[in-house]
Amino acid sequence: MIHRLAKHQLIDLFKSASSDQQWVLDTETDGVDVVGHDAPHSAWWIGLSPLGSPNVFIISWEEYENWGLEEWFKQLRLIGHNLRFDLHAMNLTPEVTWQDTMSAAYFGHTGGKRSMDHIARVNGWHNIETPQLLKQGKIGQIPEEQLFEYLANDCVITSKMAKRFRMEAASFDYRVEQAVYEMERRGIRLLLDEFHVVETELNQMIEERLDALRSEGLDGNPDSPMQVAEWLLSRQRRLPQTATGKPSTSKLALQTLADDGDDLADAVIQYRKATKLKSAFIEPLPRMAQDGILYPKTNTTRTRTGRFSCDSPNLQQIPKRGPLGKALRGCMTSPANDGVIACDFAQVELRVAAAFADEPVLLEAFAQGGCPHTEVAAKMVGKSIEAVTPEERFKAKAVNFGILNGMGAKRLAFELKTDKRTASRFLLDYKRNLPKLNAWMEGVWREAEEFRVARTVSGRTRIFTSNEETRPAVSVMVQGSAAELIRHSLVAVHEAGLKPLLTVHDEILVGTADKTKAEHLREVMEGAANDAYPDAFNNVKFSAEASLGGTWGDA
Numbered sequence: 001m002i003h004r005l006a007k008h009q010l011i012d013l014f015k016s017a018s019s020d021q022q023w024v025l026d027t028e029t030d031g032v033d034v035v036g037h038d039a040p041h042s043a044w045w046i047g048l049s050p051l052g053s054p055n056v057f058i059i060s061w062e063e064y065e066n067w068g069l070e071e072w073f074k075q076l077r078l079i080g081h082n083l084r085f086d087l088h089a090m091n092l093t094p095e096v097t098w099q100d101t102m103s104a105a106y107f108g109h110t111g112g113k114r115s116m117d118h119i120a121r122v123n124g125w126h127n128i129e130t131p132q133l134l135k136q137g138k139i140g141q142i143p144e145e146q147l148f149e150y151l152a153n154d155c156v157i158t159s160k161m162a163k164r165f166r167m168e169a170a171s172f173d174y175r176v177e178q179a180v181y182e183m184e185r186r187g188i189r190l191l192l193d194e195f196h197v198v199e200t201e202l203n204q205m206i207e208e209r210l211d212a213l214r215s216e217g218l219d220g221n222p223d224s225p226m227q228v229a230e231w232l233l234s235r236q237r238r239l240p241q242t243a244t245g246k247p248s249t250s251k252l253a254l255q256t257l258a259d260d261g262d263d264l265a266d267a268v269i270q271y272r273k274a275t276k277l278k279s280a281f282i283e284p285l286p287r288m289a290q291d292g293i294l295y296p297k298t299n300t301t302r303t304r305t306g307r308f309s310c311d312s313p314n315l316q317q318i319p320k321r322g323p324l325g326k327a328l329r330g331c332m333t334s335p336a337n338d339g340v341i342a343c344d345f346a347q348v349e350l351r352v353a354a355a356f357a358d359e360p361v362l363l364e365a366f367a368q369g370g371c372p373h374t375e376v377a378a379k380m381v382g383k384s385i386e387a388v389t390p391e392e393r394f395k396a397k398a399v400n401f402g403i404l405n406g407m408g409a410k411r412l413a414f415e416l417k418t419d420k421r422t423a424s425r426f427l428l429d430y431k432r433n434l435p436k437l438n439a440w441m442e443g444v445w446r447e448a449e450e451f452r453v454a455r456t457v458s459g460r461t462r463i464f465t466s467n468e469e470t471r472p473a474v475s476v477m478v479q480g481s482a483a484e485l486i487r488h489s490l491v492a493v494h495e496a497g498l499k500p501l502l503t504v505h506d507e508i509l510v511g512t513a514d515k516t517k518a519e520h521l522r523e524v525m526e527g528a529a530n531d532a533y534p535d536a537f538n539n540v541k542f543s544a545e546a547s548l549g550g551t552w553g554d555a
Contacts, residue, residue: 002152003057007067010057014072022051022099023076024162026154027086028147031137033312034088035184036295043089044139045147049155051079051162056152064090081116081158082301084181093182099174101161106301107170110462110476114301120157123164128153169459173300176487179494180298186501186511187293188315188332190285191551195331199282202274202324209271216264222271225249235264252414259417277324280317288313293335298503304472306460306480308503316504330553334501339513342555343521343546345489345506345529347372348482352457353404355540356477357440361433366540373397379433380426399430403441404478406471441474448473456480457536482506485529485542492528493521513548513555522546 005013025048031041046064049056059069070092078098080086087094105114113119120127128150133142213222217235220227229239229247237257239247249268257265288294299309310316315332319325334340350372354362365375370385377388377396398415407415413423431438448454452464454473462476486506493500493508498521502509510521522544529542549555 001055002148003055005057007063010059010067010069011072013057014076017050021077022079022162024049024051024155024158025073025076025078025080025083025086026151026158027089028134028139028151029089030139032085034085035297035312036187036290036293037091037185038290039088039295041089041137042091043086045151046090047151047155049152049159052159054156056155058148058151079158079162081154081161084177084184087181088184093185094178097174098178099162099167100170100177101158101165101167102301103173103177104165104167104170105161107173107460108165110306110460110480111304111465111468112463116154116157116161119161123160125157125160126153127157172458172487172491175491175495176300179491179500180300182494183490183500183502184295184298186499187290187295187335188501188509188552189292189335189337190289190294191331191333191337192286192289192292194551195285198324198327198331201327202278202282206271206274206278209267209274212267213271216267222268223275228268232264232268237262237264252411256414274324277319277328281313281328285313294332296502304462305476306456306483307505308483308486310502310504315502326553328553330551332552333550334511336511338511339548339550340501340552340555341510341513341518341521341546341548342552343508343510343518343525343544345482345485345525345542345544348485348506348529348542349404349478350400351540351542352481352485352537353437353440353478355537356481357437358539359434359437359440362437363539373400376400376430376434380429395426396430399426403427403430405475444473444477445470454480456484457533458484460484481533481536485532488532489525489528492524496520496524498524509552509555513550515548518546518548 025046027043027047028045029041029043033039033041043061045061046059047056048059064070073090073092074095076094077096078094079101080098081101083098083100102114105112105119117127117129131142131146131150133139134150139147210222218228218231220231222228226246228249232239232249233247239249240253242248251269254265254269258269285294294313296310296315297312299311302309318328350362351366353359354366354372361375361379362372365372371393373393373396374385374388376399377392378385380396381388381392383392395416398412402412402415409420409424409427412427413420416423416426444454448464448470452466452470454462454464454476456477460480464470486503486508490500490503490508493510498510498517500508500510508521508525510517525544526542529544530537547555
């Protein structure tokens with residue numbers, strides 16, 4: 001039932017409610033860009049309902065502000081579906097713990113669809129589909145009666161989801177959501193003067209590389225795979241074929257040629273890298289900045305392994321290596337422009353795998369503070385640790401990380417810049433010299449094939465459908481469990497008052513370049529990771545390293 005109450009009626013309702021009453025919250029907004037203090041979109045209507053009740057109270061944004069309801073809402077025990085979005089839309093920071101049905105759905109099935117419409121449909125619940133005008137950001141054109149029915153329906157569906165899902169299983173994720181919410185509100189400062197220097201350099205680089213391609217006879221569009229393929233074939237280059245029989249100019253195909261000394265393929269690769277950086281970052285970043293601050297969104301329920309992803313903008317995609325990536329990171333700092341601290345875990349995924357497999361070669365290397373890649377290389381080539389060459393260490397490192405992500409001989413050959421036969425031999429040597437790790441992975445794959453599930457150390461579950469390949473099961477367990485440690489670390493950093501700004505895989509960025517704070521950050525992250533799952537990881541320690549500088553690039 002839909003209710004429109006007067007101010008005193010609503011406040012009386014809050015006063016009469018018990019302290020443990022949970023309230024379903026949902027909003028309708030004029031768009032989806034709600035993150036940031038000057039975000040272009042915000043809430044127009046608010047739906048509030050006691051959990052499990054058919055009664056839904058509809059409040060306009062004007063009523064919410066004019067009636068001074070913010071202080072009341074801060075004290076409510078809220079629950080919602082993707083609640084972080086609604087809190088951003090209302091610019092509301094609750095002072096008590098809140099819950100999210102989307103987090104609970106994600107915990108139970110990382111590969112499943114999590115939209116409210118989909119969940120309602122598969123459960124057979126009566127549901128009102130999202131109005132098209134609302135999807136188009138035209139909330140003002142929707143009749144109020146229709147909008148109220150839709151908003152009330154969303155509140156009722158959320159109540160049903162709260163009963164349907166095992167909300168307690170994802171209880172820690174609610175703390176993660178709160179830490180991420182505050183992190184998103186802080187944002188990252190874009191230093192425009194430094195940014196324009198990088199922009200000028202990149203544009204000049206693109207022009208130089210385009211001129212180089214033109215001088216070699218490329219008259220067509222360098223961004224067209226077909227035209228680039230025709231040009232390379234006309235220059236007697238051999239290209240592999242795609243599944244449809246067309247010549248391929250994929251990154252792998254071109255890099256294979258470039259590794260054999262092909263300057264034309266390398267020129268295309270370098271041109272593509274530069275233009276990708278321009279389209280992904282140089283062109284959109286200034287438009288995205290609100291008063292000089294970027295507000296990237298952290299997606300906590302999107303990947304199939306449990307890792308965070310990022311968008312608007314996706315700062316995780318800035319290259320970590322190379323001058324362009326470092327230059328771009330050098331244009332970003334804390335909102336107060338007082339420098340940043342970057343702290344990341346050392347070989348966290350390899351440590352997780354070593355612990356799960358109880359692999360002595362890796363565990364011994366970690367315990368003695370040695371390099372696991374060097375240890376593995378020594379085993380593979382039959383040398384002493386001191387005799388291992390940098391090239392042999394690099395190859396072992398490629399195998400270490402590649403095998404955990406299901407890398408086969410073809411991909412490994414590309415990474416090692418060698419032939420498939422040599423890569424296959426490396427894989428066999430690896431499996432022979434790390435038998436417990438290999439046996440553990442084989443066991444994971446067998447179980448996934450039989451039961452169609454894989455779980456992280458916390459119990460977060462990926463369910464494989466009947467037509468899905470189960471080889472990613474090892475990635476779910478290793479990468480996903482490493483991501484659980486990052487979740488614990490982020491919460492610990494947040495609750496320690498260190499104010500995180502961004503997470504990039506196994507790295508957490510905080511503001512203010514201070515040595516004492518950097519050491520505190522390192523201790524907090526290490527403590528959180530090592531205390532999170534002591535029974536599962538009692539044979540390995542997780543270590544982190546903090547560095548600081550005036551910008552993200554410096555750190």
